[in-house]
Amino acid sequence: MNVTPDMGSVRWPMKLEAAAAHISLWVLQRLKAEAASNLGGRLCRAVGPLLPVSKIADANLQLAMPELDAPARKGVIKGVWENLGRTVGEFPHISSLQENTAAGPGFEVAGVEHLVAQAKRGGPVLFVSGHIGNWEMLPPGVAKYGVGFASFYRAAGNPLVDRMIRDLRDAAMAVPLPLFAKGAKGAKEALRWVGGGHRLGMLVDQKMNDGIEARFFGHPAMTAPALAAMALRFRCPVIPGHVQRLGPARLRIVVEPPMTLPDSGDRQADIATLTQAINDQLEKWIRACPESWLWLHRRWPKKVMPTSHRGY
Template sequence: MPDRDPARPRFIHYLEAAAARAALGLLRRLPPATASNLGGAVTRIIGPLLPVSRVAERNLRLALPELDATARRRIVRQVWDNLGRTAAEFPHLARLNECEGDECEDNGPGWRVINAHHLRDVAALDRPALFISGHIGNWEVLPPAVARYGMPFASFYRAAANPLVDRLIADMRRDAMKQDVPNFPKGALGARQALRHVAQGGHLGILADQKMNDGIEARFFGLPAMTPSAAAIFALRHDCPIVTGRVRRVGPARFEVIVDQPLFPDASGDRAADVARLTQAINDRLEAAIRAEPGAWLWLHRRWPKHLTP
């Protein structure tokens, strides 16, 4: 009997995809703010009870040792609340828009960009740009928000185990962008494809806040952390501006996209030192954003080495 193609959907995949479509369909029928509130309420109750919350607890004790147990528990609840809201808002992304003028004064669904002039300045350069952020607020808002300024960017992604669910997620992201852009798998092959994309003039987005064992060591909250170096390498090789920023949640399905002043690579001739310097600068900006609102970051992944003790 021939081996089953691992990429071919199995029966369980069809069941999972049907359940995902049903859940997304229900959320899509709700107003965006209602869906957000529902998602946050569910995960805020269930999430802190799950074993993975112990990872968040350890991370908080490592990175923010000044917090007491009550503060850590509050942040863990906020993390789960934000994660549930982000998931429930996902099917509404294509319907959310940037507010203009007086619209920005209300609290309805949508977003506004803080420091939008940085995006316009980078767009005027007419060359590839790198957009760097982390899992902060609703990070899924970043691609469609930046695309509205004429810079749709490709991204790295980790494919879902279920190919049908993975396709569903990809379709919703494409609908939110209102155009088709490539996405590259994490790993060596994806890095080569992304580098080719940038060399051909394309923009690239990277969520640079997770541990990457084949990255380089940099400081994060004063601790050693293996950090993705792709952004620094790409920027130096192709003279790309690096635009860092984050999404701040100001209400249910309501956001501020905060854009930082771009970083420009300044090659010294010492490639390793330049990569380390730019990578550290990115970590410093991400850390500042997380310190400003700790509950908005996804503390649930193992960011620091196991041998560190709180």
């Protein structure tokens, strides 16, 4: 259940920010899903590449995909912003998108058999993905097959905006499931959740300074080991999945077969092996469509970045 923020403790700048967010949400909700996607995509494609954070994306691309020249990287970055804008524009409409095979707004699922098998099997399952395509479609789309999962969640700095986001996510789910706060407390709660036989989804494509080192696009990248550790502790299936963008508010959820869990007898080595396998899967998806991933994060350590970009 979402807790209503204490308005007396919310400062005026936050109230103004929340008012602007509310108006933007009101506008997007009154547009059709396709129009909201187009509006968000066009705005972000025009403005995003001009923002300083786009220099981080360019540095990441130089490191990870050196085969791309400057014009190609510029095109990818424009695509990244367009996808992000479309994801924001579509967010208020996620709850109304229906599964169908026709053209136009909606979604489809590839690999349904893996979801059906897990629904019949029961017990704990870990779903793994990244910020690819419209990742917000994963929880409600998977839930329609009886395998809804709880998630980790980073709260917005503004509690009023945070409440709007949580309300939209709850509305997209037939039965709202827990959102665990990122951090030690949330990790313990998630561990108990999975240990109780429930399902959990995690986006594991961002840098975690206190994680373990694994390769990502051929370079060392600090990576969260929690998913691998839980999978090996409970010997539960790890199902990779991501969202492909087919058009405005038109999405495809791709569900892969459960991953093979290592069992060498060396727990730490097995955690490292599974964590690397997850990074490899993410890399495969991203290479297939680079503009679908959020290249805007500082994913790699400064020491491996191109010299001219280490200050960003």
